[in-house]
Amino acid sequence: MSTLIVGFGSPFGDDRFGWLVIEQLQQTLAGQQTVKAICCDHSGIDWIHQYQPTEQLIFIDAVKSGAAAGTLHHLTLTPSALETLPTSHSSHGIGLREGVTLAATLVELPAEIEFYGVEIASCEVGTAISAATTHQATAVASHIKKSLRNL
């Protein structure tokens, strides 16, 4: 089974978490035909045209849920659960929720989507990613690499 891994984020502070995980995965996975790891850097829809039906889907994003900063979230969600996320704060209001809703009308999504998130404190313009979030990104990339080897 092939896999599409999507890191959502922006260049700002700890919101870069998803991109950092993807960058680490891309270094390891270069040349692999069955795994695609992409950064989604514009809106929540940029991954849709790269998704092929029957692919396993993994999303990585920064999270603000009220938990302590640095907390890792590893969830398995149905697409319909993602469609109930709050309204997006992304460009043109098209974020993860809107992307999944649109994708569900265009392609057959897997029954479950694996989600990795890290709780972040802030993502202000001009700030760098924190050491704690960088550490968690490395941990998540390592975990994903290991789980892909076990497939």
Next chain:
Amino acid sequence: MSEKTININVPVLARVEGEGALDIRIENGRITQLKLRIFEPPRLFEKFLEGRHYNEVPDIVTRICGICPVAYQMSAVYAFEALFNTQITPWIDMMRRVYYCGEWIESHALHIHLLAAPDFFGFESAPAMAKQFPDEVRRGLQLQGLGNEIIKLFGARSVNPIGVKIGGFHKAPEAETVAVLLHKLRAALPDAKALLEWVTTFDFPERSQDFVSVSLQHPFEYPINMRGTAIRSSAGHKIAINEFEAHFKESQVPHSTALHCHLDGEPYLAGPLARLNLNYNLLHDEVKETLGNIDIAFPSSNPYHNIVARAAEVYYGLLEAVRLLEDYRRPASPAVEVTPIAGTAYGCTEAPRGLLWHRYEIDDSGIITAARLVPPTSQNQARIEADLRLSLEALGLDNDEATLRQHAEQVIRNYDPCISCATHFLDLRVSRR
């Protein structure tokens, strides 16, 4: 005499690219007051630029817009290079054009498929439209993705790209990378043509409005970048970039934090339809052939044809990127040396939504002492209000509020203002007497 007021609440919407609302008062079957309210707080970017070195400007202005960062960078770099008498190489000029085509493709494809097209079929959202038009929406997302890939090629990333400097680029793409992308761009040409053909089948309301179109004009290229251009209008204006302020005046209106811009005191249209109206003959033959097979004549006085112009520019942008990348050679250097001088720098390019004009004052140390940026949304705001008045009266003011609101939203979205996100949630207050 009775008064009926209806309020439709705006849902909570944070960190979007703008927030807008519309107030209309109808008295005795006539619109007596119409205000497109933009209440997003001022962002003060012009003040942020003061005290910064000119070299920092491309990386600062790229942050102004998540959808058209390339336009902000290009208006800035051409401004400084004009002041410094910098002679860029043909390679730099061509690759900037490719870079800009990427932005037109991604911005227009996003607007057509996710924001504007659902209006023409009566759908409330893009996902709703996608159920009936899955292939068309999928094709649109692929085109948008290609536009983003072009931006990434030169800017390292498609959101707030960082590959541009005064004098050129920080890095030239590898020939192998360009070859892979070029293959994808060529393969997508039939999709871009099909998109244009699809859009021309939409059911456009019959509207003919008297407005002035304004865009850059170049002797032999469809206008994108500044080199060799002047500002032209359908009323006969020919205005040098550095004479912009003598003709275009921005003014504050009480109901908007965005300034209204007028040309010699009158509203005007900037953006894809204005560009197409003034530069139709400079489109590639393939685009003109496709447009020649439809029942729309250009120049067009129907603002609803903006979406056709947008689709035409997606096709044009793809053809142009292919043409310019066909014989790609990696240069010895992606930039030329720059020797700064103090003075006033003027720049203007064609952002996806229209003219984007910049002026910078810099001192002997290369520090910005003053900056002024005039974005397309400011320029189109007065025209949008004029269009709303005409379109709603043409529709019939005795329609119910829901119909008036839907129609007003569609009129506003035709212009693809940077408050598009907010106008999806237009707070329409109709007061009838």
